[in-house]
Amino acid sequence: MQLKNDLLLRAAKGEKVERTPVWLMRQAGRILPEYRAVRESVSGFIELAQTPELAAEVTIQPVDILDVDAAIIFSDILVIPEAMGLPYEMVEKRGPWFPETIKSEADLKKIRIADGVDDLNYVIDAIKITKKALNGRVPLIGFAGAPWTIFAYMIEGSGSKTFSKARAMLYTQQKFSHRLLKMITDSTINYLKAQIAAGADLIQIFDSWAGILPPDHYQEFSLKYISQICDAITEVPKTVFAKGAFFARKEMGALNCETIGLDWNMGIAESRELIGDLKTLQGNLDPAALYGSPKEVEAATKRMMDQFKGSRHIANLGHGVYPDIDPEMVKVFIETVKNYR
Numbered sequence: 166m167q168l169k170n171d172l173l174l175r176a177a178k179g180e181k182v183e184r185t186p187v188w189l190m191r192q193a194g195r196i197l198p199e200y201r202a203v204r205e206s207v208s209g210f211i212e213l214a215q216t217p218e219l220a221a222e223v224t225i226q227p228v229d230i231l232d233v234d235a236a237i238i239f240s241d242i243l244v245i246p247e248a249m250g251l252p253y254e255m256v257e258k259r260g261p262w263f264p265e266t267i268k269s270e271a272d273l274k275k276i277r278i279a280d281g282v283d284d285l286n287y288v289i290d291a292i293k294i295t296k297k298a299l300n301g302r303v304p305l306i307g308f309a310g311a312p313w314t315i316f317a318y319m320i321e322g323s324g325s326k327t328f329s330k331a332r333a334m335l336y337t338q339q340k341f342s343h344r345l346l347k348m349i350t351d352s353t354i355n356y357l358k359a360q361i362a363a364g365a366d367l368i369q370i371f372d373s374w375a376g377i378l379p380p381d382h383y384q385e386f387s388l389k390y391i392s393q394i395c396d397a398i399t400e401v402p403k404t405v406f407a408k409g410a411f412f413a414r415k416e417m418g419a420l421n422c423e424t425i426g427l428d429w430n431m432g433i434a435e436s437r438e439l440i441g442d443l444k445t446l447q448g449n450l451d452p453a454a455l456y457g458s459p460k461e462v463e464a465a466t467k468r469m470m471d472q473f474k475g476s477r478h479i480a481n482l483g484h485g486v487y488p489d490i491d492p493e494m495v496k497v498f499i500e501t502v503k504n505y506r
């Protein structure tokens with residue numbers, strides 16, 4: 166199916182665009198009352214994510230309501246541990262929780278490499294339904310967590326300020342860590358290939374906990390596996406967003422991907438310098454800027470756009486939009502990008 170708006174894909178590939186495309190990480194979610202209404206019709210996040218018709222509906226909401234240049238499939242990065250045999254729960258107001266975690270080499274027998282099609286058929290079905298309903302209006306982004314971030318949740322069992330259990334493993338059980346990271350990597354490649362076969366037009370890898378590793382561990386335990394994923398996925402453009410990995414920007418410039426996501430701590434000129442001219446940069450307005458008045462949001466967005474001007478860019482925030490942001494301010498952000506010349 167021919168896309169009517171392919172700005173995102175052209176910007177990712179470094180082709181000419183009439184204007185900068187814009188979308189928001191976590192756009193399909195709690196900022197929209199329309200999302201909350203659908204969410205309240207089911208038992209919770211997991212049932213919503215596992216009901217393809219509803220997942221497709223909330224995926225398309227931000228396209229209809231906010232007029233973004235891309236949809237991102239409604240799911241979560243934690244579907245991978247679940248497909249590997251480690252189910253999660255989403256605890257209201259507290260986030261993800263795993264009743265069982267991986268503690269040692271022996272626990273690897275409890276899990277398996279996931280097959281993207283059979284183990285995650287609800288996401289694959291949601292992608293197919295979404296693609297059909299979008300009818301080529303905008304590209305659909307598929308995604309997965311980076312192996313290190315998934316590893317961190319599988320070891321820790323929940324969110325954590327320090328992820329100290331997961332980080333300890335990298336010192337005390339290196340061989341085991343690599344074995345688990347490799348299993349996650351292979352599962353993720355299967356999963357992303359299935360998403361692409363179902364219709365995903367671009368994929369993004371979220372390394373949300375990149376910033377808690379020292380640079381040498383980041384190379385050895387995270388970037389190495391992200392690089393394997395980038396090399397394995399050749400069908401569509403790839404974006405790597407490694408939150409907090411300011412220290413690895415030079416190496417990210419050498420990844421086999423089209424776009425690097427920047428968080429809001431990363432200076433734009435400095436990032437371009439380190440990453441080079443051969444990648445598109447995505448980001449990176451501070452999500453807190455959207456707490457401002459319409460005038461302040463517009464000014465902050467323009468300042469960001471000024472700094473990216475003249476180079477390959479996809480506009481976004483520097484991390485996911487916060488749940489208590491007024492959707493009207495999200496619209497001001499989007500309109501300011503669209504009207505920017």
Ligand code: CP3
Nearest residue numbers: 190191192193194210237238239240241242260371373485
């Ligand atoms: O971007 C989108 O709109 C698509 C959907 C999406 C969700 N999670 C839905 C979701 C995406 C891309 C994710 C990715 C994700 N999930 C990441 C990486 C991005 C990032 O923010 O760093 C991470 C670390 C997770 C794990 C996760 N899922 C946490 C920590 C939480 C709880 C805290 C929070 O942010 O809500 C979730 C829950 C979650 N994932 C919700 C949504 C809409 C909220 C659940 C609800 O409706 O109550």
